[in-house]
Amino acid sequence: MRVTVLSGGIGGARFTRGLLAHLREVAPDGAGGTTAEVTVVANTGDDVWLHGVRVCPDLDTLMYTLGGAVHEGQGWGRRDESSRVSADLAAYDVGWEWFTLGDLDLATHLARTQWLREGLTLSQATERLCRRWSPGARLLPMADTPVETHVELEDGRLVHFEEWWVRHRAALPARRFVQVGLEDAVAAPGVLDALTTADVVLLPPSNPVVSIGTILAVPGIRDALATTAAPVVGIAPVVGGAPVRGMADACLRAIGVATTADAIARHYGRRGAQLGDDARDRADRDVTDREALPAGVLDGWLVDEQDRAAAESLVGEGWPVTVTDTLMRDVPATAAIAAHALALADEVRRRTR
């Protein structure tokens, strides 16, 4: 089985870790792994140059989480981290004192930056970094060319997403997000293939605006999702009408979407909803319409038990919805959520046959 996941940082990484735990259970390879092939397409819109090194927050959170090196308490960065370098940089009055640059994490950035400067693509550098961590999944950046999300504040100022997110804790009202480099971005090698040849595509409870939204905006990716034969199932990134962690509500507010499970599902859009169940018709229609209106990308949606009303509203509109406990408390709980997502994908597949 081939599973492709579109992911931001912490939420997507934890979800994928649970997914891999589930797959090792139901599709073991006899060597402690799984026969399933999992590909993760990571958002790189949060990437930033810091002190001359290239920092890729989501790729690294994925790599560390899946590779068993993550700082569990934080959800990002390395276990047993220290900050000698950044403390000394601060003594030079340099840089962003609000952006933690751990010593071990810095080694990752330095290695990546060296390879990038030697001419490797981000995909190639990511693959090399992953040799050390054996994440159990193939990690792909959404694009090899730089895309950087900036936030336009209400006073018109543009700040890098990381500055808005980390320094200001998303507290400055955002007017919109501007993704520098996005229009010319090309999906990284393997990304479109991973979507079109997948058996299942999953959208974990990552930020629907600046994480998954950015991935979907890379030219070609939304179309690939809209037309793939694989069912596409997502997990609502809210529990009880609020983000479990992070500040997705501030991002949703900026684009005029309510922080509710049903509003987010409608924002992603249902694949070919108006077109019945014929996959070919759907595909033709989406290609025709893509200039007018973004094609919907979801076939099914997992909603938390605390958001039953939202779920019922979607079911009333014909959405395939599973209501379950979606809180990723630990790896077993997350594996169970992944199992529900795969089951919903199966159900969607059966319905459309």
Add this chain to the structure above:
Amino acid sequence: MRVTVLSGGIGGARFTRGLLAHLREVAPDGAGGTTAEVTVVANTGDDVWLHGVRVCPDLDTLMYTLGGAVHEGQGWGRRDESSRVSADLAAYDVGWEWFTLGDLDLATHLARTQWLREGLTLSQATERLCRRWSPGARLLPMADTPVETHVELEDGRLVHFEEWWVRHRAALPARRFVQVGLEDAVAAPGVLDALTTADVVLLPPSNPVVSIGTILAVPGIRDALATTAAPVVGIAPVVGGAPVRGMADACLRAIGVATTADAIARHYGRRGAQLGDDARDRADRDVTDREALPAGVLDGWLVDEQDRAAAESLVGEGWPVTVTDTLMRDVPATAAIAAHALALADEVRRRTR
């Protein structure tokens, strides 16, 4: 009094620290410093890009030593250093495991690299770094444009100087040194002025080939030294016919110069020796001859008591020479050496008046 020092790393840094101690004693400014203005022109030929950061070994050794931050035991790098980043980089199988990149030192490189990438010159970045360390002297790179010393081995291979020096401990016989970027190098702002307006110019016991030799080869610097009205006095970098530390003998061998106090003095050359004592004549002659033969740069030479025979040989040729204990055991001993050098400069000045 204006004193200008041409310096490599450890030897030059320790000498300059002793010089400053002496000047604080004989020319105190009443606030713990000195009224003398000391400018150090540092070799940058050992500079190297490592993991995407710009490492400037000699500038940093000077800055740390004069700023009281140096690792005394090593003579270079920072006190209380650690190596978490480099250990983690090694786990990525990246880079030069033989080149220690300490965590605190790395902060210096990262700060400098960030400023260089922002468009500052190396001079400007050095000045900013020095704000933190207050070295008590003005540190100038010999040039703002990159110059990198490579070593041509006997089999024709070219390796970066740091690789030859640090990795191979200068044990691979060198055929010659190739300074990439030297021909187009321009002395950094302030360097030529510091030579032409100095009251005294000192050549500390730095490596005469790859440290001071590289500085002298920057277009304009040798001429400025040959023509400055200031006496130029050097300290022989050998004691008992051997380098005190480092592997200068391997460098001297490559250029066919014996590791003796007299051979090194002759290699530097005596200023206008053939031309008597008229400084104007000397200057004219040097300008005329500079294409044919490098102009001599020394007026006087400090030689260790263990090298009396070498000293006598130079005295026989008319060189002003002081024989003294030149071993830089500690700061007071080094201050005494600096005092001898300044005294010899005075003597030279009196003689040429």
